[in-house]
Amino acid sequence: MLDIKTEFTTNPKNKPAVEALGFGQYFTDHMFIVEYTEGKGWHDARIIPYQPIQIDPSAMVFHYGQAVFEGLKAYKTVDGKVLLFRPDRNFARLNNSNERMVIPAIDEAFALEALKQLVTIDREWVPDAPGTSLYIRPFIIGTEANLGVHPSKSYKFIIIMSPSGSYYKEGINPVKIMVEQKYVRAVAGGTGEAKTAGNYASALKGQEIATAEGYSQTLWLDGKEKKYVEEVGSMNIFFKINGKVVTPALNGSILPGITRDSMIQVLKSKNIPVEERRITIDEVVEANKNGTLEEVFGTGTAAVISPVGELKYLDEKIIINDGKIGEVSQMLYDTLTGIQNGTIEDTFGWTIKL
C-alpha cells in the first residue's frame, strides 16, 4: 500500500460557530491528495494543509468534464467517538463512476485508510451539536494539459471535508417538490448512475424552474418516456402506497444511493414490505386520488430523510399526509440517525469507529 506523507498546518483556522455552519461553506485544516500519471499509477499520496490547487487552464476537467465525486459523513457520538457511515460503499461507488467516465480505478482499501488518517488529524472539526456532522467530499479530476478529446493521462484524487450544520433546525420540515416536464437529467445509456459532475450541471436548469415556482427540488422522470419516476435533485425517492414502500429500481439512470440501500435494509429488518420496481408518475397520482398515497420521502446523505409534503405534477398539486412527516419516514429517520450517532446499536455493521 502507498505511503501517506503528512504535512501539518502551522496556521490552524478558527472553527466557525455551530449556528453559522450551513452546508459546504467551511473547510477543515487539511486535505488528502494523490496523483495519477499514466504508466506510473497513483503516486505521491499526502495529507497537506487545505489549500488552492495550481492547475493548467488547458486541464481536461475544465473542458471535457472528467470528474467524479462522493459524499459521506463522519458523526460524533455522545461519548466523543467519531463514526464513519459505510465509507466502503462510497469508494466502491466511486470506482463504478470511474469505470463509466473512463477514469482509472482507485484502490478502495487505500482510499479508506487515507480517509481515516485525514479524519483523525482533523477530528476536532467533527461538530458535536445534535444533527451536525463532518461532510466528506472525495473527488477525482482529469488534469492533463491537453485539448484533444480523450481520457486524461493524469488525475488528482482529493478528499476535502466541511463541518456541516443541522439540516433540520426546527424539527423535520417536509419539502415541496415539482415534477420536471421539459428538461431531462439522465437517460438509459447515459451517465445517470455515475456520480459525475456533468449530471449536476445539467440538473441546474430544472432546479432553477422549480425554485422560481416556490418548490425546493425537482423530481426527475425517465429521459425516454417521461413516465417513470427516477429521483429527486440529490436524493432517491420512496412512496408508501397502501402499506407498501415502493422505490424506483436501479435501472442505470438513477444514482444508487447508499442511504436508499440502508433504508431498504432497515425496512426489511422491520418486516415492512418494500419493493424496488418501476413506478410511473401516473401510479402516484392515482394512489393519491384513491387515498392510498400514505407517505413520500427522499433519501440522501445530506438530510438522511426529506419527507415530501407537496408534489406538483402538471397542474396538479398533491398534498401528502397533510404536509406532515409520516410514521415510516420518522422511524427510518430515527433509526438511521441513531445508528450514525451511536445511540442505536449498529446491528448492520455499517459504522466504522475511529
Place this chain on the structure above:
Amino acid sequence: MLDIKTEFTTNPKNKPAVEALGFGQYFTDHMFIVEYTEGKGWHDARIIPYQPIQIDPSAMVFHYGQAVFEGLKAYKTVDGKVLLFRPDRNFARLNNSNERMVIPAIDEAFALEALKQLVTIDREWVPDAPGTSLYIRPFIIGTEANLGVHPSKSYKFIIIMSPSGSYYKEGINPVKIMVEQKYVRAVAGGTGEAKTAGNYASALKGQEIATAEGYSQTLWLDGKEKKYVEEVGSMNIFFKINGKVVTPALNGSILPGITRDSMIQVLKSKNIPVEERRITIDEVVEANKNGTLEEVFGTGTAAVISPVGELKYLDEKIIINDGKIGEVSQMLYDTLTGIQNGTIEDTFGWTIKL
C-alpha cells in the same frame, strides 16, 4: 465596454516545429481572463502570460460541472494576414450554452474585442504552413468555493490558444466510424445542444469501445429510440443520398455546428439540394443496399471535413464511395479552407481580418 489590461510575458516560449504541433498540446505566450462575481458582473479583464490558475479544491466546476467552451481557429493567409472564421457565431453559441447551464451571459462584442487583442498579441503563433492554424479555446468555469448544489456565484471566462498542425498531412484520409448501440451521448431535454464539458466526458466510453474495435469515432443515435442519427464525436454528420445532401435537423440534442451551418450555405449557393431533417440509421443502411448512398462526411472546426469511408452498424460494415473522398465533400473542403486561408473570395462575409 470593459477595459483590458495587458501584461506581456518577459519570457516568451520557443515555438515548436510545425511537424511537432499536433492538436492542443502547445499553448501560446498569453491568455485572456475575466472574472464574474455575483452582484458585480464581469470584471478585471486582462491579457496575461499563459500560466496555471490557482483554484480552490471546492470550486464548483470540479464537483458540479458548470463548464462551457468554444472552439474556433485563426488562419494565416498567403499574404501574411490573420483571419478569424465566424467568431461571432462562437460567442453567440457560448451564450446559448451559458443559458442552458445557468451561467451568466457574456458580452459577445466585448469577447470578440478581447479575442482580437489576444490574437494580435500572439500573432506570431499563427502557423503558416498549409493546413495549419491557431486553435482558439474560449471557456467558462464556475469557481465558487462551495459544495452546495446551486449555480456558482463566481466564474472565470478564459481564452487560451494552441497552434495546431495540419489535420491531413498526406491528403484527406477518410475515417471509419461506428454506430454506438449501448451508450447514449444526449437526449432531448438534456444538454446535447450546449457545448458543455459533461457531454464530452459522457462520450468517452463510446469512444473507448469504438477505438478498441479499430474505429476512430462514434456515431451517436438519439437517446430515446436509438433510431435517428445525431452526430459524430465532435462533428456533425452529412449523407449524400441519390444526389441530395441530408443532415440531421437541429432538434435540441445535437450541437449546432458552425461548420455545419457554413456547409449548408455553401451547398445552397452552389444549387446542390440540401435537407435538414430527421434521418434514421435504417434509411442510411437502405440507401447503401440500393446503391444510392453516395457520400458520408463529418463537419467540424478541427478537420473542416472528414469523409467517412466505413460505417459500422450492428454487424454490418458499410463501405462508402469505395472508401474514398466524394466529389461534394472535396468541393466543400476546398471551398471552406479556401475562404479560411484567403485564397477564395469570402462572398459570405464570414472572415474577420486582423
